[in-house]
Amino acid sequence: MGIFDFLRKGPQNTASVAKNRLTILIQEERDRSGRGAPDYLPMLRRELLEVIRKFVNVDANAVDVKTHKDGDHDVLELSIALPDKATAAGSA
Amino acid sequence: MTENIVVTSGKGGVGKTTTSASIAVGLAKRGKKVAVIDFDVGLRNLDLIMGCERRVVYDFVNVIHNECTLKQALIKDKRYETLYVLAASQTRDKDALTQDGVQRVLEELAADGFDFVVCDSPAGIEKGAFLAMYFADRAIVVVNPEVSSVRDSDRILGLLSSKTRRAEAGNSKVQEHLLLTRYNPSRVATGDMMSISDVEEILGIKVVGVIPESEGVLAASNSGVPVILDEASSAGQAYDDAVARLLGDERALRFTEAPKKGFFSRVFGG
Numbered sequence: 001m002g003i004f005d006f007l008r009k010g011p012q013n014t015a016s017v018a019k020n021r022l023t024i025l026i027q028e029e030r031d032r033s034g035r036g037a038p039d040y041l042p043m044l045r046r047e048l049l050e051v052i053r054k055f056v057n058v059d060a061n062a063v064d065v066k067t068h069k070d071g072d073h074d075v076l077e078l079s080i081a082l083p084d085k086a087t088a089a090g091s092a
Numbered sequence: 093m094t095e096n097i098v099v100t101s102g103k104g105g106v107g108k109t110t111t112s113a114s115i116a117v118g119l120a121k122r123g124k125k126v127a128v129i130d131f132d133v134g135l136r137n138l139d140l141i142m143g144c145e146r147r148v149v150y151d152f153v154n155v156i157h158n159e160c161t162l163k164q165a166l167i168k169d170k171r172y173e174t175l176y177v178l179a180a181s182q183t184r185d186k187d188a189l190t191q192d193g194v195q196r197v198l199e200e201l202a203a204d205g206f207d208f209v210v211c212d213s214p215a216g217i218e219k220g221a222f223l224a225m226y227f228a229d230r231a232i233v234v235v236n237p238e239v240s241s242v243r244d245s246d247r248i249l250g251l252l253s254s255k256t257r258r259a260e261a262g263n264s265k266v267q268e269h270l271l272l273t274r275y276n277p278s279r280v281a282t283g284d285m286m287s288i289s290d291v292e293e294i295l296g297i298k299v300v301g302v303i304p305e306s307e308g309v310l311a312a313s314n315s316g317v318p319v320i321l322d323e324a325s326s327a328g329q330a331y332d333d334a335v336a337r338l339l340g341d342e343r344a345l346r347f348t349e350a351p352k353k354g355f356f357s358r359v360f361g362g
Contacts, residue, residue, distance in 0.1 A: 013284075015280070015284060015290065018286055035250050035253070
């Protein structure tokens, strides 16, 4: 940096712009492909499904297990779709 | 034990073939028995970088299709007697490679006592690139400090952790190494280029080497002498460091700081 640099200033520090863009993009792409998720997730999902099925007759794909990042924390997100009343009664 | 090392990147033009040639030579220089295979069927180039283009008689596809023996197709390097090149076919298309065929060639090299097989992957994520990485024990992911190259490298890292024999077996991982090439410390200093730590942070993996942008690389490819043999060039020395680290040595990074400016240019810019 010289004292006359202000005379020829263009857009500064494009490297940090690149880093920010890539950090966001790559995180999104990894989330979408399920990469970086712990390897126990499929097993956890299967066992949860078995336990739930002892009590409720749910579909094979009723249990969804995901992880995502929230700030500094890793969040484990479970969602279980219960059957609506009609099908539950019908299958009972 | 033979180790299969794939040199891959996703993006083209980042220095895969230059790297494959220099890594193979660097290993052979240390007494290892090395074969370097060009997986870029249809766009053969490793032979040129290795300087053996006039001696290609049979190629990788010929071996896979049993049109010659592996011995006939391996080109012995003129500089190191433990180094062999297996050229890609220039006339066939990428479907000429088969998984069984590649496996057979790699097994034959292992039975022949090779210490390392360096697989020079084509760009992209199609069949040739897939087959180059499938049997890998280690991967050198070549990346430039530039957005599209970094993004593609992350794709490749994903494939290495899912679409390889080791990943499918589920009991081991391909050992991943990041090699940053075309690094320009002066541009990093002015904030125009991502730094080593930027790239490491984005990809979540440490570099095994940093190759500075150097005139030596073009000079080396012009003359068919892998740049690692140009001991005067910074790129050659940086490749030698990278090979040493691959073999477990600890070496500090070199050529990663911008040259110090004199008083005049510091005051007036330059």
